[in-house]
Amino acid sequence: MKKISLKDYAAVTRTQNLEEIALLAEKLSGLTVKMVNSTSMGGGVAEMLHRTVPLFNELGLKVQWDVIKGTGAFFNVTKAFHNGLHGNEVEIDDKMFEVFLDANESNASNMRFDEDIIVIHDPQPAALIKEKNKTSAKWVWRCHIDTATPNLRIWNFLQQFINKYDASIFSAPSFAKELPIPQYMIYPAIDPFADKNRDLTKQEIEDVLRKYQVPTNKPIVLQISRFDRLKDPLGIFETYKLVKKHANCRFVYAGGTADDDPEGTAVLAELQEKAAGEEDFQIILLPPFADIAVNALQRTATIVMQKSLREGFGLTVTEALWKSKPVIASAVGGIPLQIINGLTGQLVHSVEGAAYQVRYLLNNPQVAKKLGQYGKEHAREKFLLTRVIRNYLLLFIALQHPGKNIIEL
Secondary structure, eight states, X not given: OOOOOGGGGGGTSOHHHHHHHHHHHHHTTTOEEEEEESOSSSSHHHHHHHHHHHHHHHTTOEEEEEEOOOOHHHHHHHHXXXXXXXXXXXXXXXXXXXXXXXXXXXXXXXXXXXXXXXXXXXXXXXXXXXXXXXXXXXXEEEOOSOOSSOOHHHHHHHHHHHTTSSEEEESSGGGOOOOSSXXXXXXXXXXXXXXXXXXXXXXXXXXXXXXXXXXXXSOEEEEEOOSOGGGOHHHHXXXXXXXXXXXXXXXXXXXXXXTTOTTHHHHHHHHHHHHTTOTTEEEEEOOTTOHHHHHHHHHHOSEEEEOOSSOSOOHHHHHHHHTTOXXXXXXXXXXXHHOOBTTTBEEESSHHHHHHHHHHHHHOHHHHHHHHHHHHHHHHHHSBHHHHHHHHHHHHHHHTSTTOSOOOO
């Protein structure tokens, strides 16, 4: 695949957007930025960093990306934090806080923070803020999680660190909290030129279907997600059981695991046990960086689902919208920002509701086609990578002008 330059985005977004980006970047030439998160593969955060960091550097900023290290015990703790921040019941004790702090201190001792701006992604590295007083940098905490109804013990523990940042970023208005620091809202986004979203040849699609033995003799209802309880793979299976009573179709659940998610293997085994003997419920375990496979499966699907119980944003929804697919998804987290119910997709609240909408769209292909068409234009306007870059550049400029309500460029 050829290296993509920012000018290539003129094919998918308005020229005005690119002109604004160039103007903002000119004001930030030479600015140094460090992005920090907990994994280099798996999940939307790593995906966006893989794509945005080179583009920031092309614009004249100097951006680097560091990944913290951690033991299995640390990632078990941060997975519990993740689930708890999403509002799930979790067991939390003082020992877990100690494991979290020890890992952050260990990482801090092996990292340098010489940049102008430090952007810390999600809870895992949040305690690195302890290094702030040793630097002249502006520090930003970027939360990709649905924190609308968090476990208060976890949130209160993390807030002692969050309060020390210069600014915070959330993915939706409902996730924001009362904080003594400025809060910004930046929706996540996809890169239309990434292997996961670019146009594929017929041969590329057929190669993927052959590799994973996916028949196309029936309509395909697809969910692409990690094997994570919050993605509700068992709920997808229950939806399948209801739909199959009335419609001859195939469900495919495809996904992988992430380095910082130790629960994935157990969830996969549980789903495999439930679906044993079901010819029309196919489970695909994807390897890391299976972007073309994800793309091909989405382009082959008749309907794409995202039946999450909790969701920070749900980039798989954006990916499907970009491919003009009708999407049925839970009305949780950032999903309602992407799906205008009945216009760019269908929002659901239960297994029964999901099954009803699947049957309805299978029986009304013209409605499904219209949802896909409107969904693509919605994604083009609001959820492409160029918009995220523009938002970050504006944030960086704002950090250079603290206390100012109006900044003249």
